[in-house]
């Protein structure tokens with residue numbers, strides 16, 4: 105038996121970091137995916153759990169007996185009740201990951217591999233299997249690779265568990281029902297906790313449900329965009345990790361609680377205003393150009409507040425300065441500290457200007473892409489077809 109799952113990455117249009125502290129944020133899925141294939145060996149003699157990260161040509165494997173020994177308290181799999189990884193289990197899983205001797209240059213993968221082990225053993229128990237992962241997403245760049253990874257893993261593991269009711273004879277890609285989506289989103293959040301420390305849940309939620317969402321304190325509101333949004337995504341290629349940046353903002357908040365609460369409130373207003381503009385009916389009193397000008401201003405304001413939180417970076421400032429030369433507004437997306445920057449490309453902007461700004465950004469060593477915004481969330485596919 106084999107199942108494939110694919111889960112999209114995301115951009116945050118407004119509200120990253122502040123969303124961890126209870127503010128509203130707006131995010132959209134993008135058409136870049138993480139793909140997971142789960143297969144069980146035909147004979148159980150093999151006795152190992154294998155994880156292949158195909159893009160990096162890495163393979164990890166654990167004898168099932170060793171996993172059982174390390175996690176004796178896990179007992180029977182509890183696929184229908186998402187549970188947090190206890191401190192004790194984190195330690196045991198870290199030891200299982202360490203034994204794999206991950207190359208030093210790839211050590212950031214350790215938390216992802218730990219999340220994999222937790223999700224697999226919690227949902228599938230101690231069953232030998234092979235899990236193959238590929239991804240279109242750059243890792244650690246603000247496009248939600250960690251969430252897409254956890255969502256795709258949870259989807260594949262649940263699809264072949266007894267706790268989920270799904271038509272295994274379905275041909276082609278399939279979207280889970282509402283209750284299954286809710287369950288897998290909760291599991292993915294548990295995986296994100298292992299990678300991020302204190303995630304808000306926005307990334308796994310938008311990867312699960314797709315399209316555009318407004319998110320606040322764990323609650324999602326689906327948004328129907330009435331604008332054709334075109335965003336240039338510039339990857340500064342400066343590596344960073346979300347866990348450290350989120351922790352840095354929390355520390356600043358502890359040092360300056362009063363000032364930071366005003367910053368978070370301002371972000372909340374910006375996100376709500378942005379969502380209202382995006383959703384307002386197309387033949388509106390505001391022309392498309394006026395709507396885009398308002399979005400640009402809100403993006404600039406959000407970027408200023410992200411600087412206040414201490415999550416900008418010299419490379420991000422270079423992108424901002426470069427796009428401003430062409431009168432284009434930009435903001436960082438995701439955790440910042442490097443990673444990706446969004447630039448709104450207004451409808452009436454000529455192709456020549458777009459080409460020029462991309463050429464200038466690429467001459468600085470950055471990588472530009474224009475991803476499709478919106479689209480389905482996680483999907484699964486049984487058997488060999490796709």
Ligand SMILES: Nc1ncnc2c1ncn2[C@@H]1O[C@H](COP(=O)(O)OP(=O)(O)O)[C@@H](O)[C@H]1O
Pocket residue numbers: 138157212213214215216217237238239242243244245246247248249250251253299300344345346347438439
């Ligand atoms: N395809 C993948 N395979 C293995 N681990 C992954 C994969 N995608 C993400 N991860 C894990 O997520 C981490 C990146 O997450 P994070 O710092 O939150 O950045 P982002 O989510 O913006 O890409 C990686 O270092 C790795 O541990």
Ligand SMILES: C[C@@](O)(CCOP(=O)(O)O)CC(=O)O
Pocket residue numbers: 119120121122123124245246247248249250300302303304305306307346350437438439440
């Ligand atoms: C900074 C934050 O708002 C988004 C992080 O996104 P990413 O991991 O950088 O793609 C954290 C969160 O909401 O969990």
Ligand SMILES: [Mg+2]
Pocket residue numbers: 248249250251300307346
């Ligand atoms: Mg992440």
